[in-house]
Amino acid sequence: MEIFSRVTGLLLSIFFLGARQIRGDEGWTDGAHATYYGGSDASGTNNGACGYGNQLSAGYGVLTTALSAPLFNDGHVCGACFEVKCSWGDSGCLAGNPSIVVTATNLCPQGSNGGWCDSPKQHFDLAQPAFALIAVTLNGHVPIQYRRVSCKRDGGLRFTINGHVYFNLVLIENVGGTGDVSAVSIKGSKTGWRPMTRNWGQNWQDGGDLTGQSLSFEVTTSDGSKITAYDVAPDYWQFGQTFSGGQF
Structure with a gap:
């Protein structure tokens, strides 16, 4: 019985540890x-x-946010x-304290919302539908907790x-993984790889x-992950067109 109790206790400990990790x-x-902000x-x-x-239309939906300058990091x-x-x-x-995952798509400039976006504050100016999923919109402002998470893209x-x-x-849009692009290189079918700025x-x-050249791209995200998308754009591409390939 003593061994059974110890094993049972160990299994329960593993279960609750796993529950914390999953949650x-x-x-x-x-x-x-x-x-x-917004309607x-x-x-x-x-x-x-x-x-x-x-x-x-870019696929980010309404779960987006503008960030104060310290978080926005000059667009990086x-x-x-x-x-x-x-x-x-x-x-x-809101009851139950739900969380949401939002994408950084904009800068909340100094002086916005009565100064909430001023440096050095860490502030999220959410799209209104996103805010309404975690708080009462009538309040207009709430303290929050946040953390970086992996982006899941279709x-x-x-x-x-x-x-x-x-x-x-x-x-460059619809980036999975860390979501933020830190470096890009481009290659034409008649050129070598060239870093973009x-x-x-x-x-x-x-x-x-x-x-007149097919185009390939090498994209690096902030965690060092890389994807090379070969011949994404055919040699007859035109300015204003969008092409897709590869995913983190």
Whole structure:
């Protein structure tokens, strides 16, 4: 009986440890706050500082957020995913204290929402439908906890080629894994690999004439993971077109 009790106790301990790990109770950062912007249909949240344009058609939906400057990091965090939840006990929190996963798509500039976005504050200015999933919108502001989480995306990375001859501006969207792109290289079918530079948000630029060549991309995320998407764009690609391939 004594051995049985010890084994049973060990199994229960493993079960509860596993439950904590599955539930993900660790790693939360306290002291942040959230407000919301845009309408109940997430209007007003498009065309932000990450360059994603229409975030609904881009696949990010209404679960998006603008970040205060310390979190936004000059756009390097664009595309990253955060799990956020109301700080339990605040009167504005919804019952059950649900959490949501949102994508960083915009900057909340200094002075916004009465100064909540001012440095050095860690602030999330959520799309209104996202805010409504964790707190009472009538409050307009709640303290929250947050943590970085992996992004789960459907389909491949998307490459939208803008610009003109000798100025290729490529927007990279729908990035899984860490979600934020830290480096990009481009290769034409008649060239070697060339590093691109960040123009703004997740728009990356190259100054070569690549028209008439199929295009390949090597994308690196902030954790060092890399994907090489060969011949994503065929040699007859046109500016303004979007192509997809590969996924983290």
